[in-house]
Amino acid sequence: MPLYPQFGGLAAPGQLAVNALDAGSLLTAFGALGVAVVLFAETGLLIGFFLPGDSLLFTAGLLCVPGGTGVHLSLWQVLLAAAGGGLSGAQVGYWIGRRGGRVILARSRSRHLHEGAERAEALLARYGHAKAIVLARFAPVVRTVLNPLAGALEVPAGVFLRWQVIGGLVWTVGLVLAGYALGSSVPDVDRYLLPLVALIVLLSLLPLAREVLRSRRARRDRGVAEGEVR
Secondary structure, three states: OOEEHHHOOEEOOOOOOOOOOOHHHHHHHHHHHHHHHHHHHHHHOHHHOOOOHHHHHHHHHHOOOOOOOOOOOOHHHHHHHHHHHHHHHHHHHHHHHHOOHHHHHHHOOOHHHHHHHHHHHHHHHHHHHHHHHHHHOOOOOHHHHHHHHHHHOOOOHHHHHHHHHHHHHHHHHHHHHHHHHHHHHOOOHHHHHHHHHHHHHHHHHHHHHHHHHHHHHHHHHHHHHHHHHO
16 A cells, blocks of 8 residues: 655555544645634534644644655645634634533533533633633643633633634644744654654643643642641
8 A cells, every 4th residue: 555654654645534633634635624624623613622733733834845755735825724714713612602602511421521621711710811812722622612611701702802813823823834844944854744743742732731730739739728627
């Protein structure tokens, strides 16, 4: 079976079905359009929490570098698709929240979604609207849940729009250009795509892991303090 080296050994287009969890597979099948659709679903629809936003953006940037041996994407098309999908998705998510986001979330049986909602609410309480909306872009699952949660909590529409645009552009444009810069400066970097994508996913999970550890530590400290009082 012929393989594409820039996808770390993935089969050529048409050989395998599209894998929605794999950035390389999505980009091979749909190109820049896939970037827009995935980011819209991940940031605007609660069902999109499992989609690979971070790795997709970084991989798309890598595939915009001229001279590759397989799929090549247009940088300006990827940037427009990423920004358009990420920003419009967030606004749709906010609108869904205003229309009944808490009810929709309560009906979900996904543990990841409910944990993400807790983290998103903690971010809003701890950092305030502006900082939380920007930071949420860089935390998987949290960025899916925070937008409808902001609508449900009636964060002012103007405040949400302003900061989701800033956060969304920093996230989408930043990751695409990071992939493009790395691909332009390191020869044959596409041979190491899978380890690089794994690293990006790991780094994107660090803020969420830190927040989880902080919350657990706070609960433990409260438990100790309550035990001492008793």
